[in-house]
Amino acid sequence: MNNRLNKEINFIQLNQIDYQEAWNYQEKLFAEIVDLKIANRKLTPAEEITTPNYLLFCQHPHVFTLGKSGSEDHLLLNPVALAEKEATFYKINRGGDITYHGPGQVVGYPILDLDNFFTDIHKYLRYLEEAVILTLAEYGIAAGRIEGLTGVWIDYEKQENPRKICAMGVKCSRWVTMHGFALNVNTNLDYFNYIVPCGIPDKAVTSIEKELGHLVALPEVEQKLLKQLAQLFEANIKVGSR
Numbered sequence: 439m440n441n442r443l444n445k446e447i448n449f450i451q452l453n454q455i456d457y458q459e460a461w462n463y464q465e466k467l468f469a470e471i472v473d474l475k476i477a478n479r480k481l482t483p484a485e486e487i488t489t490p491n492y493l494l495f496c497q498h499p500h501v502f503t504l505g506k507s508g509s510e511d512h513l514l515l516n517p518v519a520l521a522e523k524e525a526t527f528y529k530i531n532r533g534g535d536i537t538y539h540g541p542g543q544v545v546g547y548p549i550l551d552l553d554n555f556f557t558d559i560h561k562y563l564r565y566l567e568e569a570v571i572l573t574l575a576e577y578g579i580a581a582g583r584i585e586g587l588t589g590v591w592i593d594y595e596k597q598e599n600p601r602k603i604c605a606m607g608v609k610c611s612r613w614v615t616m617h618g619f620a621l622n623v624n625t626n627l628d629y630f631n632y633i634v635p636c637g638i639p640d641k642a643v644t645s646i647e648k649e650l651g652h653l654v655a656l657p658e659v660e661q662k663l664l665k666q667l668a669q670l671f672e673a674n675i676k677v678g679s680r
Contacts, residue, residue: 442486442488443488443553443554443555444488444489444490444491444551444554445554445555445671445672445673445674446490446491446673446674446675446676447491447492447493447548447550447667447668447671447673447674447675447676448490448491448492448493448676448678449492449493449495449664449675449676449677449678450492450493450494450495450678450679450680451494451495451496451660451677452494452495452496452680453496453497454496454497454498454499454541455496455497455498456498456499457498457499457501457503457526457528457539458528460494460496460498460547461528461530463494463680464494464547464549464616464617465616467492467549467616468549468609468611468614468616470490471489471490471549471551471614472611472612472614474487474489475489475551475553475612475614476612489551489553489554489614490551491548491549491550491551491554491673492547492548492549492550493546493547493548493549493550493664493667493675494546494547494548494549495544495545495546495547495660495663496545496547497539497540497541497542497543497544497545497656498539498540498541498543498545499524499525499526499540499541500523500524500525500526500538500539500540500541500629501525501526501527501528501538501539501540502515502520502525502526502527502528502536502537502538502539502632502633503527503528503529503530503532503536503537503539504527504528504529504530504535504536505530505532505533505534505535505536505537505607506530506531506532506533507533507534507535508534508535508536509535509536511634512535512536512633512634513527513536513632513633514631514632514633514634515632519632523629523632525540525629525632530617531609532607532608532609532616532617533607533608533609534588534605534606534607535634536633536634537605537607537620537633538620538629538630538632538633539620540625540626540629541624541625541626542622542623542624542625542626542645542647542656543620543621543622543623543625544620544621544623544656544659544660544663545618545619545620545621546566546618546619546620546621546663547616547617547618548566548615548616548618548667549614549615549616550562550614550615550671551613551614552610552613552614552615553613555671555672555673557613559608559610562608562610562615563588563606563608565667565670565671566606566608566618566619566667567583567588567589567590567604567606568666568670569663569666569667569670570590570603570604570619570621570663570666571583571590572666573621573659573662573663573666574590574603574646576662577646577649577650577654578650579592579603579646579649579650580592581594581603581604582594582595584600588606588607589602589604589605589606589619590602590603590604590606590621591603591641592644592649599642600641600642601641601642601643601644602641602642602643602644603621603622603643603644603645603646603649604619604620604621604622605619605620606618606619606620621646621659621663622643622644622645622646623645623646623647623654623656623659624645624646624647624653624654624656625645625647627643627644627645627648630643646659
């Protein structure tokens with residue numbers, strides 16, 4: 439393995455982008471890193487090329503995505519109703535069940551070579567969750583985890599009304615990650631009524647707007663998230679472009 443670890447993360451703001459277009463872009467960056475790692479196997483340690491890391495932030499038009507372990511029954515709309523809601527549906531190659539993406543969310547796609555940081559997928563997921571938890575704390579929102587469930591929750595210690603505020607689902611191959619998290623900021627929560635969110639029928643969803651009672655600027659939330667992610671991964675964030 440290359441001993442010259444790259445702790446720099448290239449941050450790319452995609453703004454509002456079609457889900458398929460963002461997925462294709464992720465796949466491109468992911469494949470480039472994996473191919474580079476495979477090529478490095480034929481080189482001596484001194485010859486190895488350092489692998490890059492990326493972090494994409496974006497919003498999507500209304501879309502439902504189903505992970506590899508999910509059930510199509512958790513989408514409660516037929517194709518006609520889906521079109522009426524101006525939404526699309528994709529089966530994708532991340533872990534997890536079904537979730538919703540739409541305007542008013544901060545969607546984050548870290549495409550990291552974990553060999554540059556640590557090779558522990560559970561630690562990686564906990565770091566993503568922790569970045570969201572610390573960001574929410576800056577708004578006075580107490581959030582945390584529920585054992586056995588990935589993501590970030592409000593009233594997580596209570597059994598009667600836990601509410602998911604951030605969903606997560608990732609893919610990892612050769613220690614390279616893709617997909618990521620979706621934090622509800624000013625999200626239209628009505629769209630979650632059209633699915634069984636993350637395949638969990640007895641849990642509600644919420645947003646920063648709903649918890650605070652007012653809108654919050656997405657760029658402000660993004661900057662706070664960037665700061666927390668940089669600190670947790672001990673990384674240098676470099677702003678780039680496509």
